[in-house]
Amino acid sequence: MSGWRTPEELLAIGFSRSSVVMANEFHNGMLRCVRTRRVGRRLLPVAHEHGVRHLAMEALWDEIAAEANRERRLPDAPGYLGQPEMRALVEDGLALGWTLIAYEPTDSRTPFRPDGTVDQEIVNAREADQARNLAERLPGTPLLVWCGNSHLEKAASADGWTPMGMLFQELTGIEYFALDQTPTIGQASLGEELRADLERFGGTAGMLREELPEPFCGRSPDALLFSTDNALF
Numbered sequence: 001m002s003g004w005r006t007p008e009e010l011l012a013i014g015f016s017r018s019s020v021v022m023a024n025e026f027h028n029g030m031l032r033c034v035r036t037r038r039v040g041r042r043l044l045p046v047a048h049e050h051g052v053r054h055l056a057m058e059a060l061w062d063e064i065a066a067e068a069n070r071e072r073r074l075p076d077a078p079g080y081l082g083q084p085e086m087r088a089l090v091e092d093g094l095a096l097g098w099t100l101i102a103y104e105p106t107d108s109r110t111p112f113r114p115d116g117t118v119d120q121e122i123v124n125a126r127e128a129d130q131a132r133n134l135a136e137r138l139p140g141t142p143l144l145v146w147c148g149n150s151h152l153e154k155a156a157s158a159d160g161w162t163p164m165g166m167l168f169q170e171l172t173g174i175e176y177f178a179l180d181q182t183p184t185i186g187q188a189s190l191g192e193e194l195r196a197d198l199e200r201f202g203g204t205a206g207m208l209r210e211e212l213p214e215p216f217c218g219r220s221p222d223a224l225l226f227s228t229d230n231a232l233f
Helices: 007-017 034-049 062-071 084-095 120-136 164-172 192-199
Strands: 020-025 054-057 099-102 143-148 177-180 204-208 223-227
Touching: 007 020, 007 034, 007 177, 007 204, 007 223, 020 034, 034 084, 034 143, 054 084, 062 084, 062 099, 084 099, 120 164, 192 204, 192 223
Parallel strands: 020 143, 020 177, 054 099, 054 143, 177 223
Antiparallel strands: 204 223
16 A cells, blocks of 8 residues: 555644644553554653643543643553553643643443443433533643554444534534544455555554545545554553
């Protein structure tokens, strides 16, 4: 395939198109793809060059963000923020002089019913709260948003799921740029051609949506990153 770009190149294009770029990591419970966070650390200096001085993060709470911004270091924290590569990502941003923005809602209801099925109403309520909080806390300067999994999607799903990104765009009118790191995670095989292409870029590279071949071109994010490193820990 042609049209390959580094993560840094895709982020630079993103900020040339929009004042808000959303990039994601992959996690499933406490399992996570460490590569996605390592790539995130690579993106921060590029974002800084494009005027970013704020990092908005899923799983970041108001009190933790306030202490980190005041002390210029991330305090001890539970969950994802306690994992070393996530702490490194956050502290890289603080070292650049950035301000953290928390947009996680305080509603702690579980979306899982006793029978294991998902309560879509609770899921959508979280998406809406995230979008509203993020819209209310926009800094007025370029912003990097770090979210998980599919929150950056730009379209609702057939089963009625309404992602944070789509709702944020409706609230603000900002056509944000979405950089999705997840398409190769969970794939049993990358295929030899794809693997060979990625290895030329050190294992991780991506394409703009308008350059993507089948079956990826139907995805809603503006750019996809593919990788040979898709392990979960």
